[in-house]
Amino acid sequence: MEAGSRKCLKIFAAVTGIFFIVTIVVLVVLFVTILKPKDPSVFTEPVSLEGFELVGFPVIKLNISIRILVTVKNPNYGGFKYENSTAYISYHGNVVAEAPIKDDTVPARSTHNMTTVLSILADKLVTDSHFLGDMVVGVLNFTSETTLHGKVNLWKIFKMKAASYTDCNISITIGTQSADSVCKSRVKLDK
Template sequence: MADSHKGWKICATVTGIIFITILVVLVVLFLTVLKLKQPEIVARPVNLEGFDVVVFPAIRVNVSVGVLITVKNRNYGSFKYDNSTAHISYRGNVIAEAAFEDGMIPARKKHNISASLDILADKLILDSHFRKDLVDVGVLNFTSHTIVHGKGSMLKIFKKKAVSYTDCNISIVVGSQSVDSTCHTRVKLK
C-alpha cells in the first residue's frame, strides 16, 4: 500500500511539473512571440490619375488623385480593418473624400488599400486663392488625411484595436502636371 501511495505522489508531482512547464511556456509565448503588435502602415506617394485644367474662356477643373496605403500585418493572427476614410483639403476646406472598403489581412502578410478621389471642382474654384495659385504660382497645394480603423485578433480570443492616421502634403505642378507628396503615418493602439 505504501508503494501505491508513493507511486501516486510521484505521478502527481511529475504531472504538476509538466503542467507548470507548459503554463510557463504558453505565458512566455503570449507575452513575446504571440503578443499583438502594431501593424506597419506606410502611405505611398500620392499619384495623379487625371488632371485637366482649362483657364479660358472659363475655369474648368477635373483632378483625380490616387491614395495608396500598404499595411503589413506583423502578427500571427489576422488584422481586420473597416470604417476607413480619406479626405483631401485645399487651404483647410475638404474638396474630396472617399471611403475604403472593409477588408482583412491574414497573419504575417502585406495588403494594399487604395482609393481614387475626384476633387470637387466647384469647391476648388470658389476658393479665393485658387486663381492665384493656378495662374501666378502654377502650383496647387493640398493636404490629405486618411484614417484606417482596424482590429487585430489572436486565436479569435485576444483582440486589440488600432487606428492609423496618415497625413500627406501634396503639390501639383500645373505646367508639368506632376505631383510631389510627402506622407507621415502614426498608429495608435487602443
C-alpha cells in the same frame, strides 16, 4: 490505501503540477516574445496624378483626380481586420474630395495594398480664396488624411483594437501636371 499507491499518487500529482506550471511558463514566454501583437506598418506610396484638366475660358473649369496607394504590412501571427473608412483631401483646411475605403482583412504576416482614386470637387476648390494666388504661383497644395480602425486577431483568442493614421502633404504642379507627396503614418494599438 497502501503506502506504495499513496506514494505513486503523490508523485503523479507532483509531476502533473510541474508539467502544468512549465506549460504555462512556456506559453507566457511565447506570447511575450514571439506572439505579442505588434503594430501593423502603414505606408502611403507617393501620390500619382490620375487626371488633370484645366480650362480657363470662357469659365474656369478644373478637374483633378488623384490616386492614393496605401500599403498595410501585418507582422503579427494573426490577421488585422479594419472597418469601412474614408480618405479625405483638403485644400487650405476645406475638404474638397473624399473616397470610401471598404473594410477588409490583412492576413497574418502578409502585406495588403489598398488603392483609391479621389476626384477633387472643382466648385469647392475654385471658390476658395487661396485658389487664384496658388494658380498664379503654379502649385496647388493639398493634405490627405486616412484613418483605419480595426482589430488584430491572434488565433481568435487574443483580440486587440488598433487604429492606423496616414497624413500626406500633396503638391500639384500645374505647368508639368505632376504630383509630389510626403506622407507620415502611425499605428496605435489599444492595450
